[in-house]
Amino acid sequence: MNYEFLKKLIISAETKIVMLIMDGLGGLPIEPGGKTELEAAHTPNLDALAARSALGFSSPAGPGIAVGSGPGHLAIFGFDPIEHEIGRGALEALGVGIDLGPDDIAARGNFCKVDENGVLVDRRAGRLSTPEAIKLARMLNTIQIDGVQIHVEPVKEHRFAFVIRGKELGAALQDTDPLKDGVAPKAAAALDKPSEKTADLVNRYIEKARQLLVDEEQANMILLRGFDRLPVLPQYGDLFKLRAASIAVNGMYKGVSRLVGMQVLPVEGLKIEDEFTTLGQYWDQFDFFYIHIKQTDTHGEDGDFYRKVQVIEHVDTQIPRILALKPDVILVTGDHSSPAILKSHSWHPVPALLYGKYVREDNIAEFGERACARGSLGIMPAKDFLPLLLANAGRIAKYGA
């Protein structure tokens, strides 16, 4: 998207847009000629919606590129995922609600176990319990380092987010995590001149952490990896005049939506229907809603074809709750494909359904990969969907005379 160009054309409207993202939605058949997960799922509501929609595919980062959740989401949010790279450290910090500033440096942390010689015996400290990690994090947060603020925030089990805030700090640091047991953690070496000060501060912090944790049974050391800063992205409010909200249960998706200026809404409960309850509760307060469903991807990555099918069927039962709110425009797609037979994210374009009063209907009464291949949208770069959503919502003025 050419932001400067698009921004000049944005107009306000009293319209509402829903973007429903089933993580890893796209799939593959188990056997040649068989059905994909989405095709196998019994989805009467999505099929009925498809009949009144335009179908096609969303391509997150171009042919052959399988993306992670970060770039996959930036793309469907309208940004070039290759141009705007988000580091994993920054995403993790955003995910746990740390109000990361543009100068802050973030990393992903692990509590780990080392032996008396400082050699790693368990990179994940036996996946120690979250309450235990919270206790250790509280200990780490008593550490003082002159001239900077360093904060850790527990994520889940052995994982935590690490943030260092200070002046004139470079972010080009090597991971301390060697990614295998049987060796000692590495020092946080600077990869450029401006990061030497940061490396020194981080290494002093790690040494103090080691001393603090030395008597702990399960986790007596920390590992850091993925040092980076937040990319600076245009904000939905400023760029699109959208009051945008995000509905997600998992931290990373909250994080990436916050990055583009969405307000993260609270979800009471962890069930899929709880997210749609939030949608209804906040309907009047926002113009744009992003809803994230995690479990499609989880089961895809686990290689569990049938549980992925069940999640899609479960989401299908919630579609009438969206329609009851009478949104002007709906996009249903995923951030990438996660075919169960691959047990991983894949490069396959993701089925996409675009509904709206001014959408040219394809009259194809089915939502699935083969149905989408017959749709009029073709294979569209994921980042191009957002201008299309805005246009269908009456939010883009004519260009030129």
Added chain:
Amino acid sequence: MNYEFLKKLIISAETKIVMLIMDGLGGLPIEPGGKTELEAAHTPNLDALAARSALGFSSPAGPGIAVGSGPGHLAIFGFDPIEHEIGRGALEALGVGIDLGPDDIAARGNFCKVDENGVLVDRRAGRLSTPEAIKLARMLNTIQIDGVQIHVEPVKEHRFAFVIRGKELGAALQDTDPLKDGVAPKAAAALDKPSEKTADLVNRYIEKARQLLVDEEQANMILLRGFDRLPVLPQYGDLFKLRAASIAVNGMYKGVSRLVGMQVLPVEGLKIEDEFTTLGQYWDQFDFFYIHIKQTDTHGEDGDFYRKVQVIEHVDTQIPRILALKPDVILVTGDHSSPAILKSHSWHPVPALLYGKYVREDNIAEFGERACARGSLGIMPAKDFLPLLLANAGRIAKYGA
């Protein structure tokens, strides 16, 4: 289009290309599940041609962007419409046949009415009659300003084109038209240093115009807006070795075709069939013919679904006259969509039909939005059609060995 790349591959051939543009061709159904204007039209000739053609869509400026006629035409003429922006002033001047040079500055003018305090009471001077405007324009063209030539040319009713020709003049001027009544016209303020001289000349001109028109009853002042120069575009003759001609009734389309080096052919009469008569008359003298049909857009913008359908049916009756000339390649599409239900230009891709001896036929015997959605061309950027026309006309050599 990468001109430098393409230009090196261009070869001559004894072939002829027809580009038939029905302005605002693309449409939408009146009711969900219904037919679009093009689908509703009875078009036996276009349907028969479609059966021997490749179908798809032309996307003028990318997903979600509704374009005006200027950018829509630049795109289908092969140029990036965002990179090459044409101002309204320059288009208006071209439209009335002013031979605008690269240094000339053009603006759109209005005859208007001000009260005794110089406050606008009618920005359009009651849409004064064209003969009256011609009389006033003749008066204005007696004004002398040292060192520059200033010319106005009536367009229609209260509108005129304004051109200033001189040396070392900037074109960054603020509109004098405040776009509302009840306030005084603004001065032509310079928006940069090189335009200060221009602003001074224009303001002196406006003062002389005010004095000249002071006793006129209906229109006693002028307003100017949209000051700009012509963008410099590659010329069809030089770039593509094409002797290109344009057949259009309305000024703007003559103007934009002249901008890329087409010769504007005279059309005797204002009826659709008159344009096809011109095509036959000049057939031997050119390689490339652009034919513009205005009324599809007019009725689309008026919200008149059935009259738009009728115009399409009328154009369909003329298709045999094109075929009788045995062109090598034919493109039928529009510069943008103008669905009657939207009463405006829209962002929807425009149905496109590509006919030629070496075109892969889709064997879809229908020209309409859903038929084009099944076509092999997919959704193509409008600017990519021209290389395809040239290739099908045997006018592009192989790249590389």
